[in-house]
Amino acid sequence: MRSPLWRLACSLALLSAAARALPAAKPLLGYNTWNAFRTNIDEQLIRDIADRLVELGLAAAGYTYLNIDDGWSERRRDGTGQLVAHRRRFPSGMAALAEHVHSRGLRFGIYGDAGKRTCAGYPGSRGHEGTDARTWASWGVDLLKYDNCNYDAADWDPVPRYAAMRDALNATGRPVVYSLCNWGALRPWLWADKVRHSWRTTGDIHPTWGSVMEILDASTDLARFAGPGRGHNDADMLEAVGNGKLTLGEQRAHFALWALLKSPLLIGTDLRSIHPDSLAILKAREVIAINQDPLGVAGDLVWVHGSLRIYAAPLAGGGRAVVLLNTGDAGPTNITVTWQQLGLPAGTAAGVRDLFAERDVGEFEGAVSAAATQHDVAVVKLTPLASGNSSRAADDGWRPWHQLHAQLPPRQHRPSVRGWLLAGAAAAALRLAAVAISIARWRRRVAGSGWRRLGDAHSMAAGTVQLGPAVFVGPGRVWRLVG
Numbered sequence: 001m002r003s004p005l006w007r008l009a010c011s012l013a014l015l016s017a018a019a020r021a022l023p024a025a026k027p028l029l030g031y032n033t034w035n036a037f038r039t040n041i042d043e044q045l046i047r048d049i050a051d052r053l054v055e056l057g058l059a060a061a062g063y064t065y066l067n068i069d070d071g072w073s074e075r076r077r078d079g080t081g082q083l084v085a086h087r088r089r090f091p092s093g094m095a096a097l098a099e100h101v102h103s104r105g106l107r108f109g110i111y112g113d114a115g116k117r118t119c120a121g122y123p124g125s126r127g128h129e130g131t132d133a134r135t136w137a138s139w140g141v142d143l144l145k146y147d148n149c150n151y152d153a154a155d156w157d158p159v160p161r162y163a164a165m166r167d168a169l170n171a172t173g174r175p176v177v178y179s180l181c182n183w184g185a186l187r188p189w190l191w192a193d194k195v196r197h198s199w200r201t202t203g204d205i206h207p208t209w210g211s212v213m214e215i216l217d218a219s220t221d222l223a224r225f226a227g228p229g230r231g232h233n234d235a236d237m238l239e240a241v242g243n244g245k246l247t248l249g250e251q252r253a254h255f256a257l258w259a260l261l262k263s264p265l266l267i268g269t270d271l272r273s274i275h276p277d278s279l280a281i282l283k284a285r286e287v288i289a290i291n292q293d294p295l296g297v298a299g300d301l302v303w304v305h306g307s308l309r310i311y312a313a314p315l316a317g318g319g320r321a322v323v324l325l326n327t328g329d330a331g332p333t334n335i336t337v338t339w340q341q342l343g344l345p346a347g348t349a350a351g352v353r354d355l356f357a358e359r360d361v362g363e364f365e366g367a368v369s370a371a372a373t374q375h376d377v378a379v380v381k382l383t384p385l386a387s388g389n390s391s392r393a394a395d396d397g398w399r400p401w402h403q404l405h406a407q408l409p410p411r412q413h414r415p416s417v418r419g420w421l422l423a424g425a426a427a428a429a430l431r432l433a434a435v436a437i438s439i440a441r442w443r444r445r446v447a448g449s450g451w452r453r454l455g456d457a458h459s460m461a462a463g464t465v466q467l468g469p470a471v472f473v474g475p476g477r478v479w480r481l482v483g
Ligand code: GLA
Pocket: 034, 069, 070, 118, 119, 120, 147, 181, 183, 203, 204
């Protein structure tokens, strides 16, 4: 049997094969159907969402990718082995739907899975990569979200499976944004940039503040693995803007932090009934601009004290984007960010702008404070003011993890042999569990549908049972076919 180390070496070799050319270098802005609709999707809904994206001004704000998640296909491939759109729910077919989406100035995204079946049980693409990539390209697909459910235990390593779809997409010649969904398993930030555009860093988000905070915590110290030429950490969709019972402050915090982490921003609420306040958050253009900043460096945690935190990212032109977060339950609290925390010389004068309010706050030197109420943020941009003839460098080289590592020890991010071993062990355990379940089912069938245990062979008096075709002597047991 091949050792996990051998598998790891092969995976790394596979990854060094042609990295996928990126049609989009910035984090994706768009919409995904999963959080609001699960598998209750049909073509009218997709058309409605496309129309709403345009009418609500979201497309103009940059949200141009409309991604249909799990549940769009028939449960079986057709006679030629192709995936087909669900005939009742998508009667016009996906090519026609993509055409409608394109006609609204949007891009069309689909969902697939690197296993035998998707997470919701629809056909997966393992073993059909070339066929499916060609099908999607012929429909006019611009984005593929590729999940990792229901793979064979012997095929547990995700890297060859993700690379196979990367190569199949490349072979179609159509530029398709390739978004990996592996829930952070096996630390995709260490290898997925070779496969790429973005990779999920955690499990699924839920419409609760706890879930937002959990994902935020799991994102600490991942910024250094993303960025220009690599790809983006994907903290999952914007579940909590518009869904659940989050306060406006919590929705604002979720949105601003995801923007600062340079995560894809994928709306996940029903746009036919979105509350105007949630819509205003999604359309906060100066916060979106942080996400799409040309320097492309992801933000990270730079300071934490009790329930108060500061997240920051450098911006093109030498500025800083700063999110001051109050995770506590107390009312408005002042949070002070110092230039030292942001890698700016103490004597630098900087213009400070409130990005949600779209308002200049003033000029400051050395530090600035802003109030954030419970579970809410203040989001500011600092622009150092040029003194004399000096103009700011496009990139002054400061990175948020410099600050983080000065306070907290960096998380260990070695290529995870242990992770690969654990994944192998987990796959073997799953296989064993599957075998145990099959045996248990077989035994139940034997007992229920005809085979009845008569007793232990060694304790039964000779002659009690007439051995014949209807009697089976198992290890230490005697069974008889009844009924
Ligand atoms: C996984 C993904 C989700 C969604 C569902 C669909 O759970 O993480 O984002 O795509 O599958 O079944």
